[in-house]
Amino acid sequence: MRVLLCDDHPVYRDGLRALFDELGVEVVAEAASGEEAVMLVAACEPDIVVMDLSMPGMGGVEATRRIVAEHPLVRVLALTMVDEPATMLAALRAGASGYLLKGAGHAEIQAALDAVESGGMTIAPEVAQGLRAGLRPPEPFPQLTPRERDVLGLMSRGRTNEHIADVLVLSVKTVRNVVSGIFPKLGVTTRAQAVAAARDAGVDGAEASAP
Template sequence: MRVLLCDDHPIYRDGLRTLFDELGVDVVAEAGNGEDAVALASAFEPDIVVMDLSMPGIGGVEATRRILAEHPSMRVLALTMIDDHATVLAALRAGASGYLLKGAGHAEIRTALAAVQLGGVTVSAEVTAGLRAGLRSPHPFPQLTPRERDVLGLMSRGRTNEHIADVLSLSVKTVRNVVSSIFSKLAVSSRAEAVAVARDAGLEGHG
């Protein structure tokens, strides 16, 4: 099994590399951001990409989407600290074959790698429980405030901060602060990625 390891925390990558060595998994390359993940996937053509979702640049969800658009037979296993249902759905819709939280034990990671390599889909029990709870919520992003959901909806329709400020009767500075909060809560680093996550989750904008 040849694996590309993508995570922006070198210490965590070191721990995973040690585990993979013990499992007989060949780590062919390591990436610390989304753009490098896409480039290294093309350069090394691993069997599985182990992908953190909260990384600098385009982030893990968009990197997953781009990798699988170019290499449909490649597998992506998300291994992240993010457990909100909207991000889980976004990752799975982007094509990820598995979703584990970083608290997963060695046995769970080993089982997930084997399942993903064989073409299966695996989601950790904690994520499944959170996903069920999230799906019962009337909103696709329960971690966002109503104002943040309104702003995100308008962003998903291509509206500028100035337009959003006018529609919601806010100052442009307030809108910028809300957008920053949305980025933090969705673990994204750009407007385009926030919009992609919103659309994947089916969030509709207003006006």
């Protein structure tokens, strides 16, 4: 495995070089900027570029884009302090095959290099978790209480107040009161309108569990 290191901090590059020596990874060149990395890839033909993203001048994302466009067989592993999902997406769109944080342990870095070299992809778990949270659709009708959401879900399945009362172990009067409280929160005046709003919002109407 032939690796080019790109990071504007010499001390950090020294640490990575020492680690790669232990792992049996050949460091063919070091770059202190995106511009230098682009130039050295053509001269050194590495298998992988380990790329910092935050550097003066040409940033790591743009350098990644140029390297992948000009050398499709070269893989780029972003190794950065930035844990924002938006930055990760920008790097991946630019062509990076992996995204690790600089706090990663030796075993995690080695696993990432192996995955990238074999054509796979690796993403720091911390960043992936943030990305999943950002992609998760918002809860419909956040203004409703959990009990009101349960009742609305059963209403959307066409259940009567009596059936809802049985399922939720409530009195029919309590269910009627909950239904009445739902209407103004949804901006509707009838049960049919409430059901239509629930279905439009993607409320699945799964059977609620009794408390």
